[in-house]
Amino acid sequence: MDSFINVTSEIGRLKKVMLHRPGREIENLVPEYLGRLLFDDIPYLKVAREEHDRFAEILRENGVEVLYLEELVSEAIDDESVRKEFVEEFLRESGITSPGYTEALSEYLLSMSIRDMIDAAMTGVRRGEVEIREPTSLVDLMMDEYPFHLDPMPNLYFTRDPGSILGNGLSLNRMRMEARRRETIFLKYIYNYHKLFKSSNIPLWYDRTNLFPIEGGDILVLSDKVLAIGCSERTSAEGIEHLAKNLFDAPTTFERILVFEIPKIRAFMHLDTVFTMLDYDKFAIHPGIQDPLSVYEVTRGSKGALKFRKNTSSLEDILKDALNLPAVELIKCGGGDLMIAGREQWNDGSNTLAIAPGVVITYERNYITNEILDKKGIKVLPIPSSELSRGRGGPRCMSMPIERDSLT
Numbered sequence: 001m002d003s004f005i006n007v008t009s010e011i012g013r014l015k016k017v018m019l020h021r022p023g024r025e026i027e028n029l030v031p032e033y034l035g036r037l038l039f040d041d042i043p044y045l046k047v048a049r050e051e052h053d054r055f056a057e058i059l060r061e062n063g064v065e066v067l068y069l070e071e072l073v074s075e076a077i078d079d080e081s082v083r084k085e086f087v088e089e090f091l092r093e094s095g096i097t098s099p100g101y102t103e104a105l106s107e108y109l110l111s112m113s114i115r116d117m118i119d120a121a122m123t124g125v126r127r128g129e130v131e132i133r134e135p136t137s138l139v140d141l142m143m144d145e146y147p148f149h150l151d152p153m154p155n156l157y158f159t160r161d162p163g164s165i166l167g168n169g170l171s172l173n174r175m176r177m178e179a180r181r182r183e184t185i186f187l188k189y190i191y192n193y194h195k196l197f198k199s200s201n202i203p204l205w206y207d208r209t210n211l212f213p214i215e216g217g218d219i220l221v222l223s224d225k226v227l228a229i230g231c232s233e234r235t236s237a238e239g240i241e242h243l244a245k246n247l248f249d250a251p252t253t254f255e256r257i258l259v260f261e262i263p264k265i266r267a268f269m270h271l272d273t274v275f276t277m278l279d280y281d282k283f284a285i286h287p288g289i290q291d292p293l294s295v296y297e298v299t300r301g302s303k304g305a306l307k308f309r310k311n312t313s314s315l316e317d318i319l320k321d322a323l324n325l326p327a328v329e330l331i332k333c334g335g336g337d338l339m340i341a342g343r344e345q346w347n348d349g350s351n352t353l354a355i356a357p358g359v360v361i362t363y364e365r366n367y368i369t370n371e372i373l374d375k376k377g378i379k380v381l382p383i384p385s386s387e388l389s390r391g392r393g394g395p396r397c398m399s400m401p402i403e404r405d406s407l408t
């Protein structure tokens, strides 16, 4: 079963992908906590789901097998002892410290069917939903203003970020933001216990216990030899070094990592919000990152060390060289008009998901960038996006590729 996972490019025909259908966690978003939960507005769940279902449908219509995080993790924790281990870890990482609440919340979660329990963990548990029998500590007695025992996890539909399949291995990422840290627990259980993963001998390139953040939205697999990683608001230079070390110590095909130093601001939180690959030689780019953009290279050094250098060539030249191409084209989001680029990038205009070379899924609302891509010969498959876009992530963020055809 070693072909179960394989991602050696951004554009090879997509065969298998993991999504999360937005759930009731979205309805636990309230204005007071929007910022902390990394949302700018509250999506209307019914419509967000319709939009997301359309996304999944387009993927299926194009021959992609769609797997759902919530289903995979439910299957993974089927065994009772694994389920208990999961609940214990989940509560601990949710900051539940008092014995009274630990007991009450585990009883509550473990009394449900597995699927309902996973939904409840994702949705969050409000105060009042669970009562403790006997207060066992000061924490149990004192009434907190905060409305949740367990915080909702509204960012789960951005499956790109907690984990990345790189080649034949998984990078189980360390999330920078507290609001997203627990997301990787689900993936950890899938990796450790789901029969599809367990039996495939999948190397782990990065572990969630590493203290240096790295997130999947920053990692682009440009080819089977080259990765581009954004050093960004979310991904640290140390995290990139650790990932590089693990990859280069193993017998992988990867030889070079291009590190893009992008502004550390929310609008550009990950590299894929400003730069994605569309075709063998075409990229979507937000003009705001180009001037100036520092690119560094990490390669294998001698005796297991890493080698670093700053690459001062133009981005076009760097990409040509990395991909062995005579020319590349950088297609500007909004056509280079700063007002349009700003607006469309904010709604993920450059966050395209390639499902085959030159075929991308985008948000329909970014109609100017979509038209430009179309004129450049890219096949654009737009999806409705009024509600999904409120979470600040686009089609690439909403998908974790598990298998792509290798490019020949």
Ligand SMILES: NC(=[NH2+])NCCC[C@H](N)C(=O)O
Pocket: 037, 038, 039, 155, 158, 160, 161, 180, 216, 217, 218, 269, 270, 272, 273, 391, 392, 393, 394, 396, 397
């Ligand atoms: N790969 C991406 N660009 N993901 C976007 C994630 C958006 C999410 N609200 C966050 O702030 O984390």
